[in-house]
Amino acid sequence: MGGRMETAVSRDGTRIAFDTSGSGPPLVVINGALSERSAALGPYLDPHFTVVAYDRRGRGASGDTPPYAPERELEDLAAVIEAAGAPAFVFGQSSGGILGLRAAMSGLPIRRLAVNEPPFIMPGTRPPPPADVPARLEALVAAGDRDGALRVFLGEQVGLPAPVLQQMSAGPMWPRALAMAHTAAYDTAIAGADGVPAAALATVTTKTLVLWGGASFPWINETARVVAKALPNAELVKLEGQTHSPAPDVLAPELVGHGCAPVKVSCALVAVLWTPGPRCHAGMVHVVEFPPPPVPLNRPRFHADSVGGGPRALIVVPPTAVTQGCPAGSSTSRRVSLELGNR
Numbered sequence: 494m495g496g497r498m499e500t501a502v503s504r505d506g507t508r509i510a511f512d513t514s515g516s517g518p519p520l521v522v523i524n525g526a527l528s529e530r531s532a533a534l535g536p537y538l539d540p541h542f543t544v545v546a547y548d549r550r551g552r553g554a555s556g557d558t559p560p561y562a563p564e565r566e567l568e569d570l571a572a573v574i575e576a577a578g579a580p581a582f583v584f585g586q587s588s589g590g591i592l593g594l595r596a597a598m599s600g601l602p603i604r605r606l607a608v609n610e611p612p613f614i615m616p617g618t619r620p621p622p623p624a625d626v627p628a629r630l631e632a633l634v635a636a637g638d639r640d641g642a643l644r645v646f647l648g649e650q651v652g653l654p655a656p657v658l659q660q661m662s663a664g665p666m667w668p669r670a671l672a673m674a675h676t677a678a679y680d681t682a683i684a685g686a687d688g689v690p691a692a693a694l695a696t697v698t699t700k701t702l703v704l705w706g707g708a709s710f711p712w713i714n715e716t717a718r719v720v721a722k723a724l725p726n727a728e729l730v731k732l733e734g735q736t737h738s739p740a741p742d743v744l745a746p747e748l749v750g751h752g753c754a755p756v757k758v759s760c761a762l763v764a765v766l767w768t769p770g771p772r773c774h775a776g777m778v779h780v781v782e783f784p785p786p787p788v789p790l791n792r793p794r795f796h797a798d799s800v801g802g803g804p805r806a807l808i809v810v811p812p813t814a815v816t817q818g819c820p821a822g823s824s825t826s827r828r829v830s831l832e833l834g835n836r
Contacts, residue, residue, distance in 0.1 A: 498554070501547075501572040509569045510554035511547035511576070515539025518604075519577035520752060522546045523570065525587030526651075526680040527643075527670045529553035537745030542752070545577045549589075551676040563595065563683050570596050580604040582752040587612055587737065588680040594720070595683070597697045598690070605752045607702040609744070610713045610737055611720060612651070613689045618712035622650045624686070630678040639674035643667075646677035650684075652710070689716065694723040701727040702751040704744070706735035713737065 500508045514535045520542035524530060530546040530553060538544045550569055551557035558565075570592065574581045579602035585593030590608030597603050614621060623629075626649055633642040640662075647653045647661070661667060701724050705717035721729035730747060732739050 501576040503572045504568040505558050507550055507556040507558040509547055511545050511573055513545050515542055515544045517542045519543045519545055519581040521577055521581045521583045523585040523589030523592050525589045527673050533741045537741055541749050547573050552673050561679055566592055567596055567599055571601050588683055591683050597699050598693045603699050606699050607748055607751055609704040613716050615688050615716050618715050619652055626650050627681050634675045639671045642674045650681050689719045691723040697724055698726055703727050703729045704732055707731055707733045709737045
């Protein structure tokens with residue numbers, strides 16, 4: 494946790510705690526199952542956004558007014574977005590990604606959306622959880638058996654192998670997870686039992702980044718592909734070597750590249766590089782004396798570089814923006830006024 498803790502009041506009166514840090518357009522972070530708000534992304538995102546990390550209901554410093562329903566979490570998110578400043582860029586991790594997608598389907602004021610491995614379960618990709626998991630979770634928590642509830646959730650709903658689950662239960666994070674065991678039923682309800690809601694996703698016009706880890710579960714990778722295909726305005730990106738919980742320094746550049754607001758650069762000296770190469774291709778602009786961002790942005794559309802001892806940046810823009818009349822193989826320099834950012 495970090496930054497300034499504040500609270501937003503949800504529609505049912507529940508107080509939702511959130512931290513803010515950084516400066517810039519608001520980026521609301523929705524955490525996944527069995528986790529509280531975190532400042533892990535702050536050092537990477539604070540230069541670009543006002544980062545708003547909140548405790549979902551029933552976790553950390555947030556309240557938990559019964560009875561629970563997924564709609565209450567949508568209302569919680571709406572209150573946080575309103576407090577942060579609508580419309581907001583929203584990032585959801587795991588089940589937080591499902592919540593973000595459901596929020597976009599519900600019409601919440603989201604200007605851009607990014608989700609990492611939303612755990613909808615596609616038929617045929619893994620054994621489906623038993624239909625009685627939600628009821629068993631509630632019964633175990635009501636009986637005070639939080640350990641049993643976590644084992645049912647992680648073993649049967651999430652699908653962790655027994656050795657992995659055993660290792661987790663012996664680790665230092667287990668006591669914190671036990672304190673949030675009652676919310677396992679919440680995440681189960683958010684995921685639902687019907688797989689990817691393709692028809693509803695097809696109505697979402699918000700530009701969406703769908704991420705998946707190269708070292709994550711095969712079944713959830715397939716889910717990410719199906720989700721991206723269902724969305725009419727989505728980009729699917731693989732995080733090489735990453736598990737279900739990507740490293741902040743790998744995740745952050747993708748979020749910056751997807752969600753940063755346009756930045757005006759006036760009278761920049763621009764060299765239009767037409768010759769394809771390992772770092773430049775038609776439509777890529779070499780902006781001299783444009784300071785690189787503090788996070789390495791290694792996506793083709795915005796690549797920070799250092800050439801000739803000075804800060805430089807490679808930025809992809811539509812070729813027609815500055816390259817009209819330039820034949821292939823040529824280059825030119827001119828002073829222009831550009832508006833740069835994700836398009």
